[in-house]
Amino acid sequence: MAYNDQQARNILTPAQGWGSDADPRSRPGVPRDKRPELGPETLYPNIQPQLSTYKVHISTEHGKLPPVFGTSAPPSGLSGMMRDFAYKFSEGRFAHWLTLLAADRVNVLEGIISDLRSGHIPNIPKEMGIGAELKYNKKAFLLKVAGIAATLIAAQRIYSHFKEPRERLT
Amino acid sequence: MGEIKKGDTVVVFGAGPVGIFAAKSAQLMGAGRVMIVDGYDYRLEFAQKFTGAEPVNFRELDDPVMFFKKTTDHLGPDVCIEAVGAEADGSFLQRLTGVKMKLQAGAATALYWAIDSVRKGGVISIVGVFGPTSNMVPIGNVVNKGLTIRANQASVRRNVPKLFEHIEAGHVSPKDVLTHRIPLEEISDAYHLFSSKLDNIIKPVLIPPSVRH
Numbered sequence: 320m321a322y323n324d325q326q327a328r329n330i331l332t333p334a335q336g337w338g339s340d341a342d343p344r345s346r347p348g349v350p351r352d353k354r355p356e357l358g359p360e361t362l363y364p365n366i367q368p369q370l371s372t373y374k375v376h377i378s379t380e381h382g383k384l385p386p387v388f389g390t391s392a393p394p395s396g397l398s399g400m401m402r403d404f405a406y407k408f409s410e411g412r413f414a415h416w417l418t419l420l421a422a423d424r425v426n427v428l429e430g431i432i433s434d435l436r437s438g439h440i441p442n443i444p445k446e447m448g449i450g451a452e453l454k455y456n457k458k459a460f461l462l463k464v465a466g467i468a469a470t471l472i473a474a475q476r477i478y479s480h481f482k483e484p485r486e487r488l489t
Numbered sequence: 490m491g492e493i494k495k496g497d498t499v500v501v502f503g504a505g506p507v508g509i510f511a512a513k514s515a516q517l518m519g520a521g522r523v524m525i526v527d528g529y530d531y532r533l534e535f536a537q538k539f540t541g542a543e544p545v546n547f548r549e550l551d552d553p554v555m556f557f558k559k560t561t562d563h564l565g566p567d568v569c570i571e572a573v574g575a576e577a578d579g580s581f582l583q584r585l586t587g588v589k590m591k592l593q594a595g596a597a598t599a600l601y602w603a604i605d606s607v608r609k610g611g612v613i614s615i616v617g618v619f620g621p622t623s624n625m626v627p628i629g630n631v632v633n634k635g636l637t638i639r640a641n642q643a644s645v646r647r648n649v650p651k652l653f654e655h656i657e658a659g660h661v662s663p664k665d666v667l668t669h670r671i672p673l674e675e676i677s678d679a680y681h682l683f684s685s686k687l688d689n690i691i692k693p694v695l696i697p698p699s700v701r702h
Contacts, residue, residue: 334516334523334541336660340651341495341519347651348490348644416622420591448681455687 376406398426490639491568491614495519498566502599504532506666506692508572512540528578531689547579557606565608573599574617594620615640669693
């Protein structure tokens, strides 16, 4: 769907409210350094800094935590140790981000192990939205499964093909 | 962020909820021509109806950059808004290195197109979400074309009063983009529906059990 120039000129219905913010002075973000309107929150005293009950990583670039903070995954286990290591580097270093990416993957495995330990068998297909996939994208899903199966079978055949001669040699 | 002036030509990359509202905002700011780009016709049809912007399906074009050059007398649009982010389709190499192999912070295809499409001295506004490492973009073209790049997340508190004015005046109807209402317990399915763009979804809302009848 791409309009040619003639079709573009033929759009006859102007958009509702067209040009109502044409004057930059009517735009909330102009000038960019304008302070936002103060609301009722100014009636309350300043927020007392939150106290941490768990370990919170602070970027080496930041001097302190913001007044309010939180995390759904406090650092723990191997992934926590990896995050400890990552936070030794500034955000300008790949060592920081790549270690955090790796720690995130490790944390996924730790979550599965933790689930199994507590007797909960994680339903990963459900968590990945298999219900919606089967309801609205069945054909593509079946094609994907067939593709993966074909790749695995081909890989197994290739592996067997190259393995057999070596076995005959021994 | 795009400093849109009356009569400007604006191209919005991405016809998700953010891109749709960016296109609508461009209209409210008096853009002379607004185009919105996506790879899904259902989204483009919705965006055209909701914003009045011209729909452009990049899958139907050999080279989107050439399309925007040709349709603007070979100058390029005044403003390009990147509202796609890391999951962009449209380039095998960007998908492979950014989405599959994680060698860069997502596929920067739309940002690449935006930089190459916009006119010399034009403005790129980035609202799409990227990862924290780095991306392959033609930064040399940014210098050679004298572009301005602005990027930010929504300053919600600052913009909400103005948004209410537009709703009251009948310029915008945000509820129209809410195509799916899904129980909170089915959040995995809701996420998959949205991320895979199934069932003509534009934006889902999750309904907690406490407010269901």
